[in-house]
């Protein structure tokens with residue numbers, strides 16, 4: 001459990017809305033520009049930030065995020081740069097998590113990663129290709145440093161697996177809205193709501209829904225039943241589509257503002 | 267030897283299952299289906315029937331007498347997986363998994379391929395069993411193995427060139443995983459080697475064990491004794507593990523030959539057991555070619571089928587336990603051995619297999635004339651004729 005993260009969900013709850021969680025990859029389009037984009041997301045109304053650690057083999061990501069992380073890596077973004085983006089983001093006051101495939105963390109050293117993340121002001125880590133069964137050293141290291149663990153549940157998760165995953169989760173539970181990879185979808189499946197219902201039956205942790213969410217309407221729909229809504233590819237897309245960085249920052253802040261408006265429950 | 271892997275798919279510190287939660291149910295389903303099939307005489311009989319009447323098993327063991335003269339005089343025998351239907355060992359695993367696909371009630375298979383041999387085998391089995399088939403192939407590989415792309419299309423498969431990352435085998439696997447997580451209800455991911463998450467390393471190994479079981483009987487019959495050494499090329503590691511397994515408890519040296527590319531010291535190679543470190547790629551912990559931040563380093567090899575920056579976890583275990591030994595073979599040595607086999611035995615090998623042949627020449631000189639070496643000739647070289655002709659300057663191609 002992490003106090004800052006829990007407080008962000010509690011505040012949103014008190015305000016009658018879901019928390020808005022924004023993903024952005026570190027190092028895209030450059031390290032400094034990613035810091036600026038994330039600041040614009042927070043200024044626009046993102047409550048909680050997920051910073052993507054660029055990885056060479058992002059097998060859960062669709063074309064938009066693939067393209068962004070390939071660019072970040074081609075420019076030489078390192079794990080140390082990601083921690084710099086974490087520190088800058090944490091300084092805005094928004095609870096800041098890292099989203100990373102497992103190998104970069106394991107190769108950095110799980111203990112070292114947890115220590116350095118905590119020192120940078122990070123509050124948690126989302127690990128999309130790590131399940132609790134393989135996470136024993138990670139659980140030890142994160143507990144020791146007060147880093148929240150976020151594991152995923154999916155529409156295919158059995159009730160037994162929902163129990164296993166949520167028991168090891170100390171941040172929020174990341175509910176994948178659909179079976180697939182990241183990237184905007186024009187319509188979301190009905191699987192998400194039943195997954196959240198099934199998840200709530202086995203845990204008191206906040207549940208946030210992500211994958212494919214890109215519009216205020218989708219956010220509003222999810223806000224009815226989930227504690228948080230996660231948006232990623234749409235922010236990256238806004239930057240890709242902008243003619244230059246000043247325009248990108250405006251677009252990102254506008255998108256965050258529109259999405260945040262969607263989080264309010266009627 | 268103790269039973270490997272354990273029930274959660276670990277070979278010591280290697281193996282395991284590092285996959286998105288969304289796929290856990292599919293891995294569990296596959297594991298259960300495989301365990302049931304393995305104990306079902308009807309399944310085993312059906313597979314054995316296909317091996318005999320479709321693949322043409324048992325594949326022969328051929329003594330390479332003239333080739334042996336260039337290998338320090340050791341007796342060299344070739345396990346002729348090149349003579350299997352579709353031209354490589356890959357069909358052994360594919361038929362097993364295609365039968366499983368039907369048992370699971372799925373109607374579509376997807377596969378990754380490097381050299382195209384696994385893709386061709388998968389397209390073949392899909393045609394035979396009436397399954398839809400999509401093969402992901404790195405764009406670079408579709409160019410250097412164009413013949414196999416045409417074969418797959420003739421067999422009715424859709425071949426999708428992958429343009430992300432390094433555009434080779436590892437990226438084809440990423441793309442297949444993305445397809446699988448999206449279509450898992452109808453689709454089986456027919457992985458082509460002993461890598462990936464549990465149960466793939468164990469299951470694919472078991473489907474290839476027949477190579478070693480036959481070879482062991484055949485060499486005993488031919489020479490009256492066990493061989494001194496068994497040699498195989500190692501990409502993901504399936505042909506090697508297939509021939510190694512029957513000899514694990516014997517006093518027989520097991521040698522795997524990785525692709526040294528332009529030389530391990532140049533960084534342009536695929537020899538992860540020699541030049542990599544333990545890490546997690548594509549769902550399992552094994553040796554991985556990676557940089558200081560754990561980013562995968564692109565591999566290089568003249569052989570598309572060996573051009574992969576990791577290796578099946580059981581090989582990582584066999585290396586660390588000392589039961590098997592692994593050495594890199596550079597492009598030029600492999601091509602020399604390729605040419606030698608063509609001219610001394612009238613057999614055009616796959617360039618992948620030529621790495622094992624080069625390894626056997628090295629071993630033959632080390633072990634001397636009293637030694638017997640069984641080499642797994644994992645595939646034939648039809649697909650490589652253009653590459654070889656270019657290498658040797660033989661044609662205007």
Ligand SMILES: Cc1ncc(COP(=O)(O)O)c(C=O)c1O
Pocket residue numbers: 354355380381382383384458459460499500501502503504505506570571572616618619644645646
């Ligand atoms: C003929 C042949 N041998 C070997 C390999 C390498 O795979 P593995 O190491 O799994 O046997 C391939 C892969 O495409 C191949 O086509």
